[in-house]
Amino acid sequence: MRMTVEDVMTTKVVSVTAATPFKDIAQALITGGISAVPVLDDDDHVIGMVSEADLLRKEEFREEFYQEGYRPPLRARLRHPKGRQKADGDTxxxxxxxxxxxxxxxxxxxxxxxxxxxxxVKRLAVVDYDGRLQGVVSRRDLVKLFLRDDEEIAAEIRDDVLDRTLWVDTSNVTVSVDNGVVTLSGWMDRRTETAIAARMTSxxxxxxxxxxxxxxxxxxxxxxAR
Known part of the structure; x- marks a missing residue:
């Protein structure tokens, strides 16, 4: 059975509103040990995301343009229109x-x-069909899928793939798993069936x-081929 976002997402989510100040957002990221936070309206609809990269633009532009106390040249402002806006942003x-x-x-x-x-991106807001926040899923959440126990993986392959999904005789197939690497051995009636078994196992x-x-x-x- 393939896992869904609901199986791995985090439901206790740190979020902010459109009016949340810059420093409060930075504190939320640092305290939560996260790379981005969803921005919600009054009905919990996700209207945007603020990431570390968004916050770092302020210091980035300060370093690039303001250390000598001059206004950025027009070509620079035109080259980074969105970055310029975010560098000036306070909420x-x-x-x-x-x-x-x-x-x-x-x-x-x-x-x-x-x-x-x-x-x-490193994180996605998880929303229902009305756009309301349900949770957040991160790259780290997805990497956890590869930490499943070998025996658990082998049992799923035997029960769900070989016994239930494939409508053919798989009684002569042996499954072994070592650190997530699956070895299928034994025999089946048709060559195409072995290819399907391997593909579904993957x-x-x-x-x-x-x-x-x-x-x-x-x-x-x-x-x-015909």
Missing amino acids: AADLMTSPAITVTPAATAVTAARLMDARD RVNGVVDVVNKLTWKNDDSTWE
Whole structure:
């Protein structure tokens, strides 16, 4: 069974409002040991996210332009329009990235990981279908999926993949797991069935790699090519 965002997300979330001052946001990040906080409206709708990077722009621009006490040249202001605005910001409304990148609790953990990678963020706000905050999922939450016990992974592969999902005889298949690396050995009736078994095994949460040592009685791969 594939894990969803709801299975791994944090439900006790540190959040701020649009009016929260810069220093209070910084304190929330430091105290909570987190990299970003969701910004909520009065009905708990997520309207944005403020990250460490958003806060650091203020000091970044101060270093770059203000140490000699002059106003940034026009070309610099045009080159960093959003950064310039955030560097001047004093509240979450000024600093936040909006709209926030969100995911639903029902989304798979893999979907969340791909979204983080595509958008280059470390945390996602988890919202219901009305956009209200339900939790937060971080990269660290997703990495925990790979800390599953080997026996737990093996049991899921045997019970859910081999016995329930594959509608073929898997009684001659052996599953062993070592530090998340799964080895499938034994034999099945058709070659295509061994490929399907390996592919479905690779999708189990906590599986680092699959070593497919399965053999077959009938090579039906040429039929599949047709």
